[in-house]
Amino acid sequence: MELNRSFVRGLSVVISALAMLPVAEALEPFSVKDIRVEGLQRVEAGTIFASMPVRVGDTYSDEKAAAAIKSLFALGLFKDVRIEAKDGVLVVLVEERPSVAEVDFSGTKEFEKDVLKKALKDIGLGEGRPFDKALVDKAEQELKRQYISRSLYAVEVVTTITPIERNRVNLSFAVIEGETAKINSIKIVGNSTFSESTLTGLFDQDTGGWLSWYTKSNRYSRAKLNADIETLRSYYLSRGFLEFKVDSTQVAISPNKQDIDISISVTEGERFVVSKIRLAGNYLGKEEEFQALIAIKAGDAYNADQVAQTTKAFTDYFGNFGYAFARTEAVPEIDRGTNRVEITLQSEPSRRAYVRRINVAGNDRTRDEVIRREFRQLEAAWYDGEKIRQSRNRVDRLGYFKEVSLDTQEVPGSPDQVDLTVTVAEKPTGSLSLGAGVSSSDGLGLMFGFKQDNAFGSGSSLGVELNTSKVNRTIVFNTTNPYVTDDGVSRTIDLYQRNTKPYTDLDSYSIETVGTSVRYGIPITDLDTVYLGVGVDRTTIVPGTLLPAVYKDFATEFGYTSNAVPLTVGWARDSRDSALVPSTGKVIRTSGEWSVAGELRYARGTVQYQQYYPVSKKVTAAFNSDFSLGAGTNGLSYPVFKNFYSGGLGSVRGFEQGSLTTAAQRAAGLTATGGAKKVTFNAELLSPLPGGGNDRTLRMYGFVDAGGIYGADETVQLGDLRSSFGIGISWISPVGPLRLAFARPLSKFDGDKLQGIQFQIGTAF
Known part of the structure; x- marks a missing residue:
């Protein structure tokens, strides 16, 4: 009974309260005489008026009131909106959301603050934007996502909101990054044909090694794992396992969020052999030409790489005849009883097209013409796949772009037209080097170097080199215009002055050289260039103590000051797949120099041949040979200043740079002053550095070198060659290709200057 009486009293109170509430009545529509806005601090009144669906003179009603409030809330600028009406006047009362004055981070080491700020801006939270508490949780999740992408799964984020004057807030995100999660194990289940170590060796991700601090290969990444799985699939499909599949991928993280275990379950299937290859479809009456493009071989194991190579070759070949939309599909017919597969190459050239327009994008600094002049495909011409590929490769070989x-793209409404868009990502093309050094031989030396390969976005290069040491004083200026003519003829101009003083004594001898040259490069094909040039130089021997006999003999014949006017000619072909980390292709260079005027009359030439062979996906074999020869003409001796030098990185490693001597120099006990003949042989085997994963920019190599220097009257004898072997490290560093070599001589002579550790920033051999 007591409970019932309490319930009745409570119900009475509720009914009495409801009875006291005013009865809501529908708003009587009226004509708006004026609209006023109250509560604004930063938002302009015009923003309110532009968003409201009612104007002065309109009829105001309940429907328009609801629509007005909805539209103002939709701006995201206000946390409360009310509209009051009195005597035909609408008063819009708003309460603005606070704005974000500053976003700051603490404890962030893995990311730059600007990167994190940009990530938060992408979700709507940034300085100057309205603040919404709902975005705080979203921001914390976004920050954690950024860190998880770097394998920092234990990251914690604490947000502090500090109100400040003028209805603003400061946001501070305190980040505890924690330790990086490492891959503890990678297991492959279901494999029987290939060992687990062979398969995991294909992956870019691994369980780590001594170089993991640099490669970060033991940091888990979902994107990298997907790429590794595709590598695994490609490995099987290229070895006949046509029905190979990945059943599941499991990634488990330890409770302390420090260790990650990856398990990949696979089904290998049976190995299939190609029994026959057939052509089907329309081949423009050129079946024999397409047959020659087939990389698939009957009797061999099914190879998905060869199939993809063949279909791409077919599509590209159709493109050479203007068929931009050609399609080729390889259809396998599997006979599981015999484990054989017949492949039908079904092709449809579709329609022929021509290029309407060529667009250039991404070049903020480089001028359009620098890119366009490399194109071999022309606008308003038939689509030519080969010319388009050449155009893209020529732009890439400029060296101005990262990508x-x-x-x-098809042109809407014009089925026979296409537009081409070349998109580039520019990279810095200038380099500046400053340095100073003090040594007992050189004294104080200041070094300055500047080079800009794409000066002012014009495609031309400018370079300055300065060395102020007491032993070697040098100033060099050079510039290259790659398109001095519309046909792509290049012009290089060099100005130089060099002063060499081997001894710092005031009265020791020195050699001074000043000169200039101009050289033109004439492209013959996309791979071949012919070079023609002329130069003038003057060499002066300044007498002094310790002047070697070879210079005295030279001065007796030519005088202490001599001039030369050399004509130069050369040819180069470069078919490497990469200039920095080549794995296939070759380089052939020949150059000749002939002095036709002045006191010095001579001829000299060099032939260089390099070849690269892919031994495997990771290992590359490289071979280099270099032959140089010089001789005097017009009955004059070959000038000592034009001698070739050998020894050190770039020739025979393990010997000091330029220290190899001729037989005559060794017999007389003289130091190296070069020779008129030079022979060099190099062989290298390059592979990724152990622990470095598949990173081709950081590699180790083993090498064997052999080379020698010979005088003008000496015969090249293989028994006079010095040789060495060793190992080294090659790194494509931000300042250029860097090579470190540890070498030991195989054959040497008494008096040779050895150098077991050598370092160089430059090209390969």
């Missing part, structure tokens, strides 16, 4: 991509 070059070329896309083909």
Whole structure:
């Protein structure tokens, strides 16, 4: 009974309260005489008026009131909106959301603050934007996502919101990054044909090694794992396992969020052999030409790489005849009873097209013409796949861009037209070097170097080199215009002055050289260039103590000051797949120099041949040979200043740079002054550095070198060659290709200057 009486009293109170509430009545529509806004601090009144669906003179009603409030809330600028009406006047009362004055981070080591600020801006939270508490949780999740992408799964984020004057807030995100999660194990289940170590060796991700601090290969990444799985699939499909599949991928993280275990379950399937290859479809009456493009071989194991190579070759070949939309599909017919597969190459050239327009994008600094002049495909001409590929490769070989991509788009409403868009990502093309050094031989030396390969976005290069040491004083200026003519003829101009004083004594001898040259490069094909040039130089021997006999003999014949006017000619072909980390292709260079005027009359030439062979996906074999020869002409002796030098990085490693002597120099006990003949042989085997994963920019190599220097009257004898072997490290560093070599001589002579550790920033051999 007591409970019932309490319930009745409570119900009475509720009914009495409801009875006291005013009865809501529908608003009587009226004509708006004026609209006023109250509560604004930063938002302009015009923003309110522009968003409201009612104007002065309109009829105001309940429907328009609801629509007005909804539209103002939709701006995201206000946390409360009310509209009051009195005597035909609408008063809009708003309460603005606070704005974000500052976003700051503490404890962030893995990311730059600007990177994190940009990530938060992408979700709507940034300085100057309205603050919404709902975005705080979203921001914390976004920051954690950024860190998880770097394998920092234990990251914690604490947000502090500090109100300040003028309805603003400061946001501070305190980040505890924690330790990086490492891959503890990678297991592959279901494999029987290939060992687990062979398969995991294909992956870019691994369980770590001594170089993991640099490669970060033991940091888990979902994107990298997907790429590794595709590598695994490609490995099987290229070895006949046509029905190979990945059943599941499991990634487990330890409770302390420090260790990650990856398990990949696979089904290998049976190995299939190609029994026959057939052509089907329309081949423009050129079946024999397409047959020659087939990389698939009957009797061999099914190879998905060969199939992809063949279909791409077919599509590209169709493109050479203007068929931009050609399609080729390889259809396998599997006979599981015999484990054989018949492949039908079904092709449809579709329609022929021509290029309407070529667009250039991404070049903020480089001028359009620098890119366009490399194109061999022309606007308003038939689509030519070969010329388009050449165009893209020529732009890439400029060296001004990190990435070059070329896309083909159909022109709406014109089925026989396409537009080409070449998109580039520019990279810094200038380098500045400053340095100073003090040594007992050189004294104080200041060094300055500047080079800009794409000066002012014009495609021309400018370079200055300065050395102020007491032993070697040098100033060099050079510039190259790659398109001095519309046909792509280049012009290089060099100005130089060099002063060499081997001894710092005031009265010791020195050699001074000043000169200039101009050289033109004439492209013959996309791979071949012919060079023609002329130069003038003057060499002066300044007499002094310790002047070697070879210089005295030279001065007796030519005088202490001599001039030369050399004509130069050369040819180069470069078919490497990469200038920095080549794995296939070759380089052939020949150059000749002939002095036709002045006191010095001579001829000299060099032939260089390099070849690269891919031994495996990771290992590359490289071979280099270099032959140089010089001789005097017009009955004059070959000038000592034009001698060739050998020894050190770039020739025979393990010997001091330029220290190899001729037989005559050794017999007389003289130091190296070069020779008129030079022979060099190099062989290298390059592979990724152990613990470095598949990173081709950081590699180790083993090498064997052999080379020698010979006088003008000496015969090249293989028994006079010095040789060495060793190991080294090659790194494509931000300042250029860097090579470190540890070498030991195989054959040497008494008096040779050895150098077991050598370092160089430059090209490969």
